[in-house]
Amino acid sequence: MVKTYGDLYVRTRDRLTLTESPETAGPMARDLVSTLSGMTQEAFLAERDKPVSEELTARVDMAVDRYLAGEPLPYVLGEWTFYGLNLYVSPDVLIPRDDTCAVAELAIHRGLFLDQNPRILDLCCGSGCIGLAIASRLKDARVTLADLSGPALSVARKNIQRNHMGGRVSCVQVDAMEAPSAFLGKFDMIVSNPPYVTASEMEELPDSVKKYEPHMALFGGTDGLNFYRAITKNFRDLLKPGGFLCYEFGMGQGDAVCAILEENGFTVLERTLDFNERERAVLAQYGRKGI
Helix, strand or coil: CCCEHHHHHHHHHHHHCCCCCHHHHHHHHHHHHHHHHCCCHHHHHHCCCCECCHHHHHHHHHHHHHHHCCCCHHHHHCEEEECCEEEECCCCCCCCCHHHHHHHHHHHHHHCCCCCCCEEEEECCCCCHHHHHHHHHCCCCEEEEEECCHHHHHHHHHHHHHCCCCCCEEEEECCCCCCCCHHHCCEEEEEECCCCECHHHHHHCCHHHHCCCCHHHCECCCCCCHHHHHHHHHHHHHEEEEEEEEEECCCCCHHHHHHHHHHCCEEEEEEEECCCCCEEEEEEEECCCCC
8 A cells, every 4th residue: 555655656666667677667666756746856755754645646656557558758747858958748749859969969069159149040849949958058049949830839838938048038830841931030040850750760660659749740751851951941041141050860861961951052060979879960051151
């Protein structure tokens, strides 16, 4: 019988070992109990012997049921950490992944050399994880989060507020496949993690992705490159002279994405790897000037 937070942790850990190793189940159980109780992990450890409510016990049990049925843990928790930021997530947006830190870091490193108070556009923003990561490091940057999906923008707005960036980060609805309005203004940098999964790859996605994550944020056309073609051609005129475009791309797509950039007047400056040592991001400059 569950009486204390410690009891709830042990039961949750034991249930998770149905699909996870004991080394993984322990930290996951701690995350579930502490997150759903609204406590930090430090507070949870300090209060392990305190009584736990039946309501919280039921919520944790239901969350474990969802996870064991195949739902990704970030959706079960309703939040996830990316680049040191605690972000709200839902099935309306892709789960922020460590691989995406590559494009965020590439943009941040270039951003350190931009003019004062740079304007940066995060296109196909989803949860806003990339733009908010940039804003967290470039304290004078003004960042616009843009997406076609209204529900995704609702998630992004929550994350702006959650991370106290309302003064410098805003949201706007934009279709990345169409020519943008001039009313958006000019930007020093555009960064994007657009949909890039190919038609054949969509069929092979694991159920944890295929059944739960938004397909409109995944599918990039037959060859996965539709968004790169459209954004590179249509959004380059939103860049200031010498402005930068920074992309995340899928495995094996680097050469094709760089070719699209070069065909549209960009100079490729840097290609970089993710944490798994796979090529993941590219930085290019339009109408290149001295750096």
